[in-house]
Amino acid sequence: MAKPRVKVPNSAKAGEVITIKTLISHTMESGQRKDKDGNVIPRKIINKFTCEFNGTKVFECDVDPAISANPFFEFTAKVNESGTFKFTWVDDDGTVYTDEKPIEVN
Amino acid sequence: MKIHLKIAATAVAAATVLGAGSLMADPVDEKLIIDGQEMVSRTKAPEGHPFDEVLSGWLFRTEETRALETDTFSNPAMLGVERGQEIWNTVEGKEGKSCASCHGDAAESMKGVAANYPKWDKDAKRPINIELQINKCRENNMGAEPYEFDKGGQKELTAYIKHQSLGAPVKVDLSQGELQSWWDKGKEIYYTRKGQLNLSCSNCHEDMMGKMIRADHLSQGQVNGFPTYRLKNAGLVSVHNRFRGCMRDVRASFPKAFSDDLMALEVYVTWRGTGLSVETPAVRQ
Numbered sequence: 001m002a003k004p005r006v007k008v009p010n011s012a013k014a015g016e017v018i019t020i021k022t023l024i025s026h027t028m029e030s031g032q033r034k035d036k037d038g039n040v041i042p043r044k045i046i047n048k049f050t051c052e053f054n055g056t057k058v059f060e061c062d063v064d065p066a067i068s069a070n071p072f073f074e075f076t077a078k079v080n081e082s083g084t085f086k087f088t089w090v091d092d093d094g095t096v097y098t099d100e101k102p103i104e105v106n
Numbered sequence: 107m108k109i110h111l112k113i114a115a116t117a118v119a120a121a122t123v124l125g126a127g128s129l130m131a132d133p134v135d136e137k138l139i140i141d142g143q144e145m146v147s148r149t150k151a152p153e154g155h156p157f158d159e160v161l162s163g164w165l166f167r168t169e170e171t172r173a174l175e176t177d178t179f180s181n182p183a184m185l186g187v188e189r190g191q192e193i194w195n196t197v198e199g200k201e202g203k204s205c206a207s208c209h210g211d212a213a214e215s216m217k218g219v220a221a222n223y224p225k226w227d228k229d230a231k232r233p234i235n236i237e238l239q240i241n242k243c244r245e246n247n248m249g250a251e252p253y254e255f256d257k258g259g260q261k262e263l264t265a266y267i268k269h270q271s272l273g274a275p276v277k278v279d280l281s282q283g284e285l286q287s288w289w290d291k292g293k294e295i296y297y298t299r300k301g302q303l304n305l306s307c308s309n310c311h312e313d314m315m316g317k318m319i320r321a322d323h324l325s326q327g328q329v330n331g332f333p334t335y336r337l338k339n340a341g342l343v344s345v346h347n348r349f350r351g352c353m354r355d356v357r358a359s360f361p362k363a364f365s366d367d368l369m370a371l372e373v374y375v376t377w378r379g380t381g382l383s384v385e386t387p388a389v390r391q
Contacts, residue, residue, distance in 0.1 A: 005179070007179045021177075021179050021180065023179070023185075025185055068340065069340070070182065070185060072180070072182075074180075
């Protein structure tokens with residue numbers, strides 16, 4: 001159900017600061033709501049997001065239940081060499097969603 | 107009434123001079139560029155239009171809301187459009203067909219199509235919009251159940267089809283069938299006061315355009331970006347839902363979606379946005 005999407009420029013100059021946008025479709029059920037019979041709907045959210053570049057951590061954050069559905073993260077990174085960005089989203093149920101995007105630096 | 111309005115206008119002008127111009131919410135002087143493609147968000151009004159210039163609702167929104175629409179990646183409605191694409195390619199109904207079975211790639215077959223809706227439907231002898239066109243196809247060609255209003259993927263599929271016309275200028279051909287008489291009827295509805303608040307569409311979107319209604323900006327009420335992503339709903343909102351919402355807000359009884367009244371209103375209001383680019387899916391407050 002959850003589907004990750006990322007937007008990274010195809011190429012950049014060495015030392016350039018690039019903008020990265022990521023989005024994952026996810027209901028982000030907060031665990032605070034009840035269904036129509038009064039039972040608590042169990043919490044199910046993305047609780048962690050990380051971005052690595054060639055194995056080095058670029059960005060990481062913990063995500064809490066107040067974050068809306070379909071969480072969107074935008075951040076910048078300085079790139080000095082060609083390589084691959086790897087993105088990871090961790091779901092409460094243990095599922096790990098990943099995506100990768102290469103970038104050519106010249 | 108006119109005298110009162112003039113006094114109000116003077117007071118606003120005085121406030122602006124004093125540097126407390128928060129009563130005004132003038133449209134911004136900016137260009138809307140979506141993924142590098144420039145949209146027409148400000149254009150000369152067609153003949154017989156009450157305004158000199160037709161303005162997209164985008165110009166009235168805050169900087170943050172405007173920014174969401176300039177990049178389809180940041181536009182939260184694109185998730186709905188993606189869902190619409192899935193529906194387009196999904197086989198449904200007794201005939202074993204999907205939209206794509208007949209229409210192929212929507213990027214080609216639907217390019218610019220939605221910019222000319224509502225159209226005259228010869229079979230039903232009334233105007234037809236994209237939602238009703240989808241239902242007609244589902245019933246006649248796919249052997250599938252028509253969508254109920256706003257249900258089952260109607261908004262998403264409509265948004266996907268209209269998105270193929272992104273940037274195309276809105277143009278309704280009133281010479282088709284009896285469309286002109288529906289335009290007349292729509293105009294009458296637009297200018298008729300209704301509800302406990304006794305307001306017509308024009309009271310807000312024409313008389314008070316560019317001013318604040320409590321904490322919100324009043325735009326011209328254009329429909330070129332529908333189905334629109336509304337931040338307050340956190341989802342796509344169809345044009346007939348918006349019409350009904352406006353009528354509810356003035357505490358009037360509101361007609362059913364796709365009823366004669368709302369179809370006439372859609373014909374007329376769409377015409378009021380002639381020349382604007384289709385912005386579907388737009389992002390608004």
